[in-house]
Amino acid sequence: MVLENLGRSLDNAIRNIRRQPKVDKEAIKVLIQDLQRALLTADVQVELVFAMTEAIQKAAINTKISENTKRKNFIIKLVHDELIKTLGGKKAPIRIRSGKKNVILLVGIQGSGKTTSVGKLAHHFKSKGFKVATVTTDTWRPGAYEQLVQLSKQVGVECYGNPNEKNALKIAIKESKKAINEGHEIIIVDTAGRHKEEKELIEEMIKIENVLKPNETILVIDGTLGQQAFKQAEEFANATSIGSIIVTKLDGTAKGGGALSACAATNASIRFIGVGENIDDLEEFEPTDFVGSLLGIPNLEALVQKVQEAEAMADPELQKKLMRGKFTLDDLCSLLKNFKKVGKFKQLLSMMGGGNIPDALKEDAEKNIQKWEIILNSLTQEEKENPTIIKKERKKRIHKGAGVEYAEINRMLDQYKQMKRMMKNMIQMAKKGKGGMPGMPGMPGMPGGMNQLMKKFGKDFKF
Numbered sequence: 186m187v188l189e190n191l192g193r194s195l196d197n198a199i200r201n202i203r204r205q206p207k208v209d210k211e212a213i214k215v216l217i218q219d220l221q222r223a224l225l226t227a228d229v230q231v232e233l234v235f236a237m238t239e240a241i242q243k244a245a246i247n248t249k250i251s252e253n254t255k256r257k258n259f260i261i262k263l264v265h266d267e268l269i270k271t272l273g274g275k276k277a278p279i280r281i282r283s284g285k286k287n288v289i290l291l292v293g294i295q296g297s298g299k300t301t302s303v304g305k306l307a308h309h310f311k312s313k314g315f316k317v318a319t320v321t322t323d324t325w326r327p328g329a330y331e332q333l334v335q336l337s338k339q340v341g342v343e344c345y346g347n348p349n350e351k352n353a354l355k356i357a358i359k360e361s362k363k364a365i366n367e368g369h370e371i372i373i374v375d376t377a378g379r380h381k382e383e384k385e386l387i388e389e390m391i392k393i394e395n396v397l398k399p400n401e402t403i404l405v406i407d408g409t410l411g412q413q414a415f416k417q418a419e420e421f422a423n424a425t426s427i428g429s430i431i432v433t434k435l436d437g438t439a440k441g442g443g444a445l446s447a448c449a450a451t452n453a454s455i456r457f458i459g460v461g462e463n464i465d466d467l468e469e470f471e472p473t474d475f476v477g478s479l480l481g482i483p484n485l486e487a488l489v490q491k492v493q494e495a496e497a498m499a500d501p502e503l504q505k506k507l508m509r510g511k512f513t514l515d516d517l518c519s520l521l522k523n524f525k526k527v528g529k530f531k532q533l534l535s536m537m538g539g540g541n542i543p544d545a546l547k548e549d550a551e552k553n554i555q556k557w558e559i560i561l562n563s564l565t566q567e568e569k570e571n572p573t574i575i576k577k578e579r580k581k582r583i584h585k586g587a588g589v590e591y592a593e594i595n596r597m598l599d600q601y602k603q604m605k606r607m608m609k610n611m612i613q614m615a616k617k618g619k620g621g622m623p624g625m626p627g628m629p630g631m632p633g634g635m636n637q638l639m640k641k642f643g644k645d646f647k648f
């Protein structure tokens with residue numbers, strides 16, 4: 186595994202917290218120390234480590250969570266989220282258009298692993314079914330042409346170049362054109378790594394970018410540089426809008442955490458990581474999966490999702506709105522916003538009405554969530570607070586203003602009424618001390634939270 190040591194120490198820290206019968210301040214303190222030690226040993230920048238762990242510690246101690254969430258799971262999710270944030274979050278994949286011309290340009294400092302990465306990328310895209318070719322424009326390094334020819338042979342793709350031409354720009358234009366004309370979909374272009382300085386490298390990159398107009402320029406960075414990768418990545422991120430990064434040699438370096446977090450800190454996207462010298466030692470970099478394997482928890486995503494869902498329902502603002510006893514369209518707006526975070530409106534409806542709502546209706550609501558938002562945004566405050574005044578004339582106005590079908594407005598209002606009825610039932614059940622409606626599967630945070638609020642507000646709820 187990449188960053189094996191970091192993974193092992195994070196895994197231990199998480200195991201420790203999971204073993205605790207009760208997570209108290211002391212246990213959180215130990216976890217924070219373990220995390221700091223693990224991240225600093227992996228060369229992550231000191232300020233970053235402290236900012237991350239402070240955020241985790243604060244939220245771990247201060248956040249009120251739903252009683253359906255175990256605090257240790259909540260804390261694991263905090264660690265997970267902070268690590269993903271540090272590594273740059275979700276990124277879009279390279280835009281490759283099948284059947285069209287696609288050019289990928291690799292640049293980087295001497296010895297960073299460009300040529301090897303050209304071979305690895307060729308292998309990666311070939312195995313996805315693309316017709317790939319490589320182009321070498323390196324007229325600087327002795328044997329550079331042969332190196333890529335050899336690698337390309339190993340991958341089973343054609344390599345274009347001209348060892349007799351000394352002008353790299355000329356080769357780039359001519360050989361890429363040839364490769365495209367001969368029917369290749371993806372052309373991966375290697376460049377010379379004579380630069381020891383970022384500035385020079387960036388200047389040349391801009392020149393080649395201007396003539397080749399690549400879909401993507403990839404900066405290859407040696408992962409053993411650790412935090413020093415920041416400067417290179419930053420200059421690069423400032424110079425190109427179509428750039429991404431491959432961090433190489435992450436196999437066996439203790440500094441990988443530094444290189445990865447330093448690159449991510451520049452907002453450049455790390456697309457791949459190099460994890461060895463062979464052509465298949467390239468991994469697509471997806472922070473979510475990466476963090477999952479670092480933390481060593483099987484089904485981490487399921488755990489994170491569960492906590493996220495439970496906490497969306499435990500949102501105190503949302504609960505207050507639900508418990509105000511007057512479920513208006515304004516409240517529906519808040520619900521939609523909240524549940525868009527979780528992405529499962531269907532589940533909200535289950536929570537509110539359990540088996541009472543047919544699946545088709547739930548799916549309908551989930552599908553129409555965007556249209557509903559448009560409708561809701563077209564309503565006046567008065568209409569939101571008192572939906573009964575939305576009669577024919579007002580509906581006509583909304584229909585015109587929101588650009589949605591007339592029937593859609595009725596559908597939304599029908600669903601709203603149904604929800605309001607269910608809310609009423611639910612609160613009545615809570616008042617009777619039954620904690621919620623029967624047949625309400627997966628209702629995290631609701632009954633308990635509701636009972637607490639009932640105690641607080643007494644019998645003031647009226648529909």
Ligand SMILES: Nc1nc2c(ncn2[C@@H]2O[C@H](COP(=O)(O)OP(=O)(O)OP(=O)(O)O)[C@@H](O)[C@H]2O)c(=O)[nH]1
Pocket residue numbers: 293294295296297298299300301302323326329376377378379433434435436458459460461462466
């Ligand atoms: N362990 C390991 N070695 C790598 C990785 N990527 C590249 N290398 C090694 O790093 C050395 C340099 O790789 P090259 O691909 O030639 O680097 P380059 O950037 O093309 O070098 P120049 O063209 O001279 O600038 C070679 O010995 C590669 O085998 C990696 O992910 N892991």
Ligand SMILES: [Mg+2]
Pocket residue numbers: 299300301323326329375376377378
């Ligand atoms: Mg090279």
